[in-house]
Amino acid sequence: MRGRRKNYASRRSEGLAGYVFLSPWLIGLMTITAFPMLLSLYLSFTNYDVLSSWEFVEWVGFDNYKKIFTADPTFWQSVRVTLTFGLIAIPLKLAASLGVALLLNRERRGVGLFRGMFYLPSLLGGSVALALVWVAMFNGEGAFNAGLSLFGIEGNNWINDPDWALATLMVLTIWQFGAPMVIFLAGLKQVPTELYEAAQVDGASKRRQFFHITLPMLSPVIFFNLLLETINGFQGFTSAFVISNGTGGPLGSTKLYTLHIYDKAFTDFQMGYASALAWIFLAAIGLITIVFFSTGKFWVHYSDGEN
Amino acid sequence: MARVRGWVRVLALLGVLAIVLYPLIWVLGSSLKSPTEVSSNLSIWPQELTWSNYADGWSYIPGVSFGRFFGNSILISLATVVANAASCLVTAYAFARLRFWGRKGYFALMIATLLLPGHVLIVPQYVMFSEFGWIDTPLPLILPKLLATEAFFIFLMVQFMRGIPRELDDAAKIDGCDPYRTFWHVILPLSRPALITTAIFSFIWTWNDFFTQLVYLPSVPSYTVPVALRLFIDSSGQTSIGPMLAMSVLSLLPVFLFFLGFQRFLVQGINTSGLKG
Numbered sequence: 001m002r003g004r005r006k007n008y009a010s011r012r013s014e015g016l017a018g019y020v021f022l023s024p025w026l027i028g029l030m031t032i033t034a035f036p037m038l039l040s041l042y043l044s045f046t047n048y049d050v051l052s053s054w055e056f057v058e059w060v061g062f063d064n065y066k067k068i069f070t071a072d073p074t075f076w077q078s079v080r081v082t083l084t085f086g087l088i089a090i091p092l093k094l095a096a097s098l099g100v101a102l103l104l105n106r107e108r109r110g111v112g113l114f115r116g117m118f119y120l121p122s123l124l125g126g127s128v129a130l131a132l133v134w135v136a137m138f139n140g141e142g143a144f145n146a147g148l149s150l151f152g153i154e155g156n157n158w159i160n161d162p163d164w165a166l167a168t169l170m171v172l173t174i175w176q177f178g179a180p181m182v183i184f185l186a187g188l189k190q191v192p193t194e195l196y197e198a199a200q201v202d203g204a205s206k207r208r209q210f211f212h213i214t215l216p217m218l219s220p221v222i223f224f225n226l227l228l229e230t231i232n233g234f235q236g237f238t239s240a241f242v243i244s245n246g247t248g249g250p251l252g253s254t255k256l257y258t259l260h261i262y263d264k265a266f267t268d269f270q271m272g273y274a275s276a277l278a279w280i281f282l283a284a285i286g287l288i289t290i291v292f293f294s295t296g297k298f299w300v301h302y303s304d305g306e307n
Numbered sequence: 308m309a310r311v312r313g314w315v316r317v318l319a320l321l322g323v324l325a326i327v328l329y330p331l332i333w334v335l336g337s338s339l340k341s342p343t344e345v346s347s348n349l350s351i352w353p354q355e356l357t358w359s360n361y362a363d364g365w366s367y368i369p370g371v372s373f374g375r376f377f378g379n380s381i382l383i384s385l386a387t388v389v390a391n392a393a394s395c396l397v398t399a400y401a402f403a404r405l406r407f408w409g410r411k412g413y414f415a416l417m418i419a420t421l422l423l424p425g426h427v428l429i430v431p432q433y434v435m436f437s438e439f440g441w442i443d444t445p446l447p448l449i450l451p452k453l454l455a456t457e458a459f460f461i462f463l464m465v466q467f468m469r470g471i472p473r474e475l476d477d478a479a480k481i482d483g484c485d486p487y488r489t490f491w492h493v494i495l496p497l498s499r500p501a502l503i504t505t506a507i508f509s510f511i512w513t514w515n516d517f518f519t520q521l522v523y524l525p526s527v528p529s530y531t532v533p534v535a536l537r538l539f540i541d542s543s544g545q546t547s548i549g550p551m552l553a554m555s556v557l558s559l560l561p562v563f564l565f566f567l568g569f570q571r572f573l574v575q576g577i578n579t580s581g582l583k584g
Contacts, residue, residue: 011406017486018407025398025417025461028454033420036431043431050434103320106313114320116570121327123562123573127515128533129555133334135540136345136548143333146349175327182574235424238517238533245540258426265430266522278427285424 044276049269064276075277077252078260081166082234085256089170090233094225097177101184102214115185119178130172131242135159138168159243162253169254172239180225187221188214216301223300227292231285237262257281331559338553345548357549361557364550368538371527373554380531383445383520384513390452391460391509392502398455399464400490404476421458425518433522447523448513460505467501468494504572511562532558 019026044064048057068075104114124130137143140157148155158164191214199209215222237258240248248255248263261281265274337345338360340353365373401407402414436447455461471494479489517533524530536558539551566573 014405014486015407018401018405018410021397021401021405021486021490022407022413024394024453025401025455026413028394028451028456029416029420032432032451032454032456033423033428036428036435039434040427040431043434048434050437100320100323103316103323106316114324115574116566117324118327119574120331120563120566123511123566124331124515124559127559127562128517128536129334129558130330132536132539132551132555133330136337136552137330137333143337143349150349175330178327231422231424235426237426242517242537242540261426261430262518262522265433271430271434274430278430281424282427285422289422 040275040278043272044279046272047270048272048275050271051269060272064273065280067273068276068280074252074255074260074263078248078255078257081248081253081255082257085166085170085173085236086230086233089173090226090229092170093174093177093233094180094222094229096174097179097181097225098184098218098222100177101181101188104181104185105188115178115182119182122176122179125172125176126238128238128242131239134168134172134239135243160250162249162251165244165250165253169236169239169243173233173236180229183225184218184221187218191217219300220302223292223296227289230288230292234285234288334552334559335556338549338556340549342549345552360549360553364554364557367547367550367554368527368535371530371535373532373535373557375528376530376532376535377557379445379524379529380514380533383448383531384510386445386449387452387513388506388509390449391455391457392505394453394455395457395460395464395505396495396498396502397490398461399468400494402461403465403468404489404494405486417458417461421462429519429522436523441523443524443526443529445524445529448519457509460509463505464498464501467498471497500572503569507565507569507572511565514562 045059045061046057047060047063100118104111104118121130135142138158139160140155142158144158145155156164158168195213195217196209199213204212235258236256240254240256240259241262244250244254244259248259257277258281261274261277264270264277332351336351336353339356339358340360341355341357344354344357367373398417402410402417432447432451433442436442439446441447475493475497476489479493484492515533517537520531520534521537524534527535532554536551536554539547539554
């Protein structure tokens with residue numbers, strides 16, 4: 001009886017301690033995340049700009065949303081650019097990371113060194129400095145064209161060419177394949193070698209082994225990397241902003257969706273309108289996540305029968 | 308045959324490595340080249356070392372030197388490191404070890420905030436912080452971190468703490484430790500590797516961060532290094548490319564040193580939580 005009461009008391013004090021330790025996060029959740037989200041939802045139905053006082057805020061209903069879909073060509077342009085970027089750069093980045101991970105997986109000596117050096121661009125690549133390096137390398141008089149001229153090819157000014165500016169951004173993104181590669185490498189280590197041995201005994205070719213053992217066993221990691229890279233990829237901002245000098249140009253060819261939000265919020269100070277843009281963005285990301293998780297069960301293979 | 312394959316593999320890896328490292332070595336070499344050489348000379352090594360790029364870059368922005376921008380960046384990055392490490396550690400302890408009402412729900416919420424794009428929150432947060440009068444101060448960049456807003460690090464630490472044997476907690480409990488003392492005497496000392504990983508990633512992310520610093524720090528004296536670097540683009544005449552690359556090299560240097568010193572922790576960090584660089 002006494003023991004049980006003591007147990008109950010310690011449970012209660014543990015519950016209390018839980019909330020004590022959780023309190024910074026809980027306060028943060030409410031003030032830094034939940035409240036701003038509600039505020040943003042409210043603002044998206046107003047004409048709020050941060051410059052004039054709150055008394056002049058007017059409820060405008062769905063006007064912002066209506067305007068975005070019907071009277072904002074830049075919105076559609078930015079959706080086009082973001083989708084083009086995502087649909088090309090993300091698969092290529094994942095393919096590169098998987099390819100190099102497969103090459104590295106067999107090599108025993110120097111794996112750590114290679115892995116580290118391939119990972120380095122992922123640490124540096126998102127910075128302003130690297131965007132500036134890209135400008136210096138891919139402008140008309142940059143190193144890339146100097147390299148092309150060795151082969152007698154005259155390159156153009158890649159960064160100022162509306163047909164090519166986005167491609168240089170994609171190259172910068174794909175260059176950072178090291179982070180998903182490290183995750184792939186860890187995943188490859190988890191594949192039981194007996195499976196390959198058994199396949200070899202059965203006379204399966206390397207190709208068949210790849211498609212029937214490696215890929216299925218790796219599918220949870222592929223799923224994880226795909227989800228992570230997609231969500232991160234759609235949020236890219238720095239490189240596009242710096243390389244285009246904040247314009248998303250030339251001719252809107254690098255106007256990622258995030259640049260459009262930034263423009264509306266911090267250049268035009270149309271906070272209400274920008275909030276509406278942000279909520280559409282959130283809905284799109286949410287939709288993509290749901291699609292990933294609901295299609296995942298058809299192609300993601302869990303070996304130990306969980307899920 | 309297998310031998311030949313092995314060599315092909317190594318050659319392929321070396322080829323990829325050359326492409327991957329070329330831009331980094333190129334920027335280092337080019338930061339020491341004279342203006343005419345940057346574009347014409349493809350070689351990595353400069354014909355003659357032009358150290359003046361560094362001096363010119365350092366004082367490129369009239370009135371404020373890069374020393375100031377580096378100071379601002381260091382202050383914000385170090386404060387973020389401390390705030391993130393402390394707040395995420397206590398939060399992770401609650402999730403990983405304590406039983407309390409609603410834990411599973413809160414944990415799911417925490418994971419959901421991982422996927423929440425920062426661009427959705429920036430507008431209302433800006434409105435909020437400007438009402439507080441915090442624009443052009445480091446406060447909006449630092450104070451939220453005290454409230455464990457970086458869910459990535461919470462997740463990383465929860466994963467790490469799940470690997471600490473529970474017997475240690477139980478032993479402490481039998482010795483009369485309450486949850487607070489268990490945290491202080493058992494979990495905190497054992498969480499050092501996770502704390503180091505969090506500290507390194509916090510530093511690198513904050514050091515590289517551009518978007519929030521651009522938004523919250525509008526006046527030149529409060530600029531951080533990334534925001535200041537951007538000014539080189541406004542006048543992208545060939546003459547300023549040398550100083551621009553010189554300052555880029557300086558800004559990449561701390562991240563590179565962290566990489567050299569803590570590579571093991573970085574790779575472990577991504578493996579336990581799928582963190583991105």
